[in-house]
Amino acid sequence: MSELKLTNAQIAWRAAQDIEDGAYVNLGIGFPEMVAQYTVEGRTPVFHTENGILNFGPAPAPGEEDWDLINAGKKAVTLKPGASFFHQADSFGIVRGGHLDVAILGALQVAQNGDLANWRVGNKGVPAVGGAMDLVHGAKRVAVLTDHVAKNGAPKLVEECSFPLTGVACVTRVYTSLAVIDIEGGKFVLREKLAEMSMDELQSLTGAPLHVEGDVGELSVPEL
Amino acid sequence: MDKRLPGLAEAVSGIKDGATVMIGGFGGSGNPIELVHAxxxxxxxxxxxxxxxxxxxxxxxxxxxxxGMVRKMVCSFPKSSDAQAFNTRYLAGEIELELVPQGTLAERIRAAGAGIPAFYTPAGYGTELAAGKPVAEFEGKHYVQERWLKADFALVKAELADTHGNLTYRMAGRNFSPLMAMAATTTIVQATRVLEPGGIDPEQVHTPGIFVNHVIEVTDPQQEEALIRAGAHYERA
Structure with a gap:
């Protein structure tokens, strides 16, 4: 590693370790989709996509696409044995009704009480929300994958979000490029951090207090 | 009973200025391209x-x-690989946008079809998209009141139809179509094949014919995603 932080692939790998066999999982468009590649051997999670499929698989070979068989990111996918199709009201019933075990999303900012901002930066341009505001409600665990700080160095884990909110007090765990942090009782609770990083340094890159309850594990991820 | 119409032009001829039209489809899947072009x-x-x-x-x-036919869009995600048509007019203030979270959009349409004028959802609570909407607390959590979303017409693409309007959809092309078929006053369906009654196993019907008014057979329908990748451009004939 040239820099002391995990790559996106490594963050996705770490998140995949927490997905149990048989879990029903929704992976947000983009970065979170990488989690599927790192499914732990011997476990068979079932992936849900908002446009109406359970148990879809990876992209088909180029030229083999069927454009009625796409995911929420409008990319062509394949089906695994045991897949099903359903309409949008059922699909979001799956989401809001508490049937998913975990939803994994990207973030612009996460606040210490679990507020999430991930759909727009300000009020300019054309707004688009898709299923983001639905997805943060209902799954038993709502996890976020993100760089620990923004490209300009500003903390993405903050006391209060300054960007427009996607949902209030909805995030339960954050996997960052430096740490694994749970949100409990309105505060960030540090669970794992890179061994090479000091607590002081990690805190200086975090926009709200990091609490320690019990042991802090080592965030240990293979080279990918 | 026979809900077939001979052609696309007859099917859409009742859609007049000022109408509200639901159109099935998500991204490049399930869009009734031939009906829209008619x-x-x-x-x-x-x-x-x-x-x-x-x-x-x-x-x-x-x-x-x-x-220049559209005064207002109601949608969840007005972004796409080439969203120039909408973006240009939206940023120029020439088209109105009602942005609705995707699950709320689906449920509002379903509610209209089911005769339920309003419902509560957690989606959007505490965000700008819920501004001004009634909020209520149930079992310690906050929910936003949303209202049904009706339409004069729904344009829907099905794989199979029978002459009674029973439908099956193809894969993820189903998406909003069963809900829109319920919610519109008049539902117009293009189907790849139109069969006699009994041609679709009742166990396999996705949308029962009671929600469908007109059926037009469009064999070998075009796929939106394939057209976009080919750089297709549709203009009035």
């Missing part, structure tokens, strides 16, 4: 269009917008 040929104006997206490229809903 509607462009008919050319009604000041339409309110309800779809998950706001058109892509220069075909389908994007071509309707380009033709």
């Amino acid at each position: 509607l462009i040929d008919a050319g009604p104006k000041d339409l309110t269009v309800i779809n998950n997206n706001a058109g892509n490229g220069k075909i389908g809903i994007a071509a309707m917008i380009e033709a």
Whole structure:
């Protein structure tokens, strides 16, 4: 590693370790989709996509696409044995009704009480929300994958979000490029951090207090 | 009973200026392209269009917008690989946008079809999209009141239909179509094959014919995603 932080692939790998066999999982468009590649051997999670499929698989070979068989990111996918199709009201019933075990999303900012901002930066341009505001409600665990700080160095884990909110007090765990942090009782609770990083340094890159309850594990991820 | 119509032009001829039109489809899947293009040929104006997206490229809903037919879009995600048609008019203030979270959009449509004027959802609570809407607390959690979303017409693509209007959809092309078929006063379906009654096993019917008014057979229908990748451009004939 040239820099002391995990790559996106490594963050996705770490998140995949927490997905149990048989879990029903929704992976947000983009970065979170990488989690599927790192499914732990011997476990068979079932992936849900908002446009109406359970148990879809990876992209088909180029030229083999069927454009009625796409995911929420409008990319062509394949089906695994045991897949099903359903309409949008059922699909979001799956989401809001508490049937998913975990939803994994990207973030612009996460606040210490679990507020999430991930759909727009300000009020300019054309707004688009898709299923983001639905997805943060209902799954038993709502996890976020993100760089620990923004490209300009500003903390993405903050006391209060300054960007427009996607949902209030909805995030339960954050996997960052430096740490694994749970949100409990309105505060960030540090669970794992890179061994090479000091607590002081990690805190200086975090926009709200990091609490320690019990042991802090080592965030240990293979080279990918 | 026979809900077939001979052609696309007859099917859309009742859609007049100012109508609200639901159009099935999500991204490049399940869009009734031939019905939409027939509607462009008919050319009604000041339409309110309800779809998950706001058109892509220069075909389908994007071509309707380009033709100046759309006054307002109700959708969750007006972004696409080429959203120029919508973006240009939206940023110029020439088209109105009602942005609705995707699950709320689906449920509002379903509610209209089911005769339920309002419901509560957690989606959007505490965000700008819920501003001004009634909020209530149930079992310690906050929910936003949302209202049904009705339409004068729904344009829907099915794989199979029978002459009674029973439908099956193809894969993820199903998306909003069963809900829109319920919610619109008049539902117009293009189907790849139209069968005699009994041609679809009752166990396999996705939308029962009671929700469908007109059926038109469009064999070998075009796929929105394939058209966009080919750079297709639809203009009024």
